[in-house]
Amino acid sequence: MSVIELNGLQVQLGGRLVLDGLTGELRGNAIGLLGPNGAGKSTLINTLLGFHEPTSGSARVFGRDTRRERALIRQSVGYMPENDSFIGNMTGVRFVRYMAELAGLPPAEALERAHEALFYVGLGEVRYRKVSTYSLGMKQLIKLAQALAHGPKLLILDEPTNGLDPMARQRMIQTLQEIRKEGSIRLLISSHLLRDIDQTCDEVLILKAGRVAALCDIAEERRSHRNFIELETMGPTERFCETLRGLGCECATFAGGRIKLVMPDRIEPRDLYVTASETGLQIRRMNRRRDSLEDIFMRAMEAEPARGELVSL
Numbered sequence: 001m002s003v004i005e006l007n008g009l010q011v012q013l014g015g016r017l018v019l020d021g022l023t024g025e026l027r028g029n030a031i032g033l034l035g036p037n038g039a040g041k042s043t044l045i046n047t048l049l050g051f052h053e054p055t056s057g058s059a060r061v062f063g064r065d066t067r068r069e070r071a072l073i074r075q076s077v078g079y080m081p082e083n084d085s086f087i088g089n090m091t092g093v094r095f096v097r098y099m100a101e102l103a104g105l106p107p108a109e110a111l112e113r114a115h116e117a118l119f120y121v122g123l124g125e126v127r128y129r130k131v132s133t134y135s136l137g138m139k140q141l142i143k144l145a146q147a148l149a150h151g152p153k154l155l156i157l158d159e160p161t162n163g164l165d166p167m168a169r170q171r172m173i174q175t176l177q178e179i180r181k182e183g184s185i186r187l188l189i190s191s192h193l194l195r196d197i198d199q200t201c202d203e204v205l206i207l208k209a210g211r212v213a214a215l216c217d218i219a220e221e222r223r224s225h226r227n228f229i230e231l232e233t234m235g236p237t238e239r240f241c242e243t244l245r246g247l248g249c250e251c252a253t254f255a256g257g258r259i260k261l262v263m264p265d266r267i268e269p270r271d272l273y274v275t276a277s278e279t280g281l282q283i284r285r286m287n288r289r290r291d292s293l294e295d296i297f298m299r300a301m302e303a304e305p306a307r308g309e310l311v312s313l
């Protein structure tokens with residue numbers, strides 16, 4: 001089932017075209033929204049939530065049009081905004097209950113769900129404290145709790161690890177990983193941090209200057225690049241490559257003793273050293289391919305995305 005569908009989506013703000021013809025279909029359990037500052041990530045989220053009207057084209061969430069079916073979309077979506085917007089005098093539980101009521105739950109159910117959501121994110125013990133006394137990390141967590149309380153089908157998170165120290169960041173990432181694994185809630189996570197997206201998402205939409213720079217299945221990319229290795233060698237490469245091909249590797253040789261390999265899962269780097277020693281080749285350097293999401297991102301940033309089209313990476 002498609003989570004988000006964009007069809008030539010254009011959004012103009014203050015006389016400026018901020019989203020310029022986005023097209024694509026996102027189906028992942030956890031979708032990353034990446035892009036440099038000003039790329040249009042928050043604008044896209046606000047459009048999905050119905051805060052901005054498309055100037056032309058359309059956006060759909062679970063098949064529902066953001067222009068015409070705004071209320072239905074909001075019922076099924078939990079939103080964790082980037083900026084803090086609390087009523088500081090409320091206790092944690094009162095605030096989350098209030099947000100759940102605004103999302104449509106009756107008061108008694110909202111209260112029950114507020115307790116559950118606060119325990120789930122790890123704020124159970126401080127739920128009767130005023131929100132204004134919470135640390136930055138707790139404030140991020142209560143934003144997550146209020147987004148979860150009404151039982152959404154899609155959780156939209158705008159920069160969820162902003163301002164968190166390494167431990168708090170790791171806890172937030174683990175919670176998002178748990179939500180993904182549990183499987184009943186889809187995630188859309190906006191971030192300018194590749195690492196956050198890499199650790200939590202299986203699909204990514206990369207925006208650049210209001211256009212789609214790339215849309216890809218990270219899990220698939222990871223699988224295909226996992227065992228990509230570059231070697232710098234000295235000595236005869238022919239027998240070495242022949243032996244490796246016999247073991248199921250793809251092997252290409254280049255000038256200066258450079259060899260590129262794609263290895264099947266069962267072959268380990270130490271097997272390369274054994275084969276090299278058996279065939280009289282010296283391996284001087286071995287590089288595993290860089291993080292594939294970083295590769296995808298860098299290529300997307302270098303390419304010039306055409307309006308309404310996807311760049312093939």
Ligand SMILES: Nc1ncnc2c1ncn2[C@@H]1O[C@H](COP(=O)(O)OP(=O)(O)OP(=O)(O)O)[C@@H](O)[C@H]1O
Binds near residue numbers: 013015039042043
């Ligand atoms: N209300 C507005 N009126 C005019 N321009 C706007 C408005 N809101 C956003 N913009 C502009 O639209 C562009 C995209 O902004 P947006 O906040 O969507 O980017 P972003 O990718 O979320 O960036 P960041 O990572 O910095 O949060 C920016 O150049 C921004 O200045």
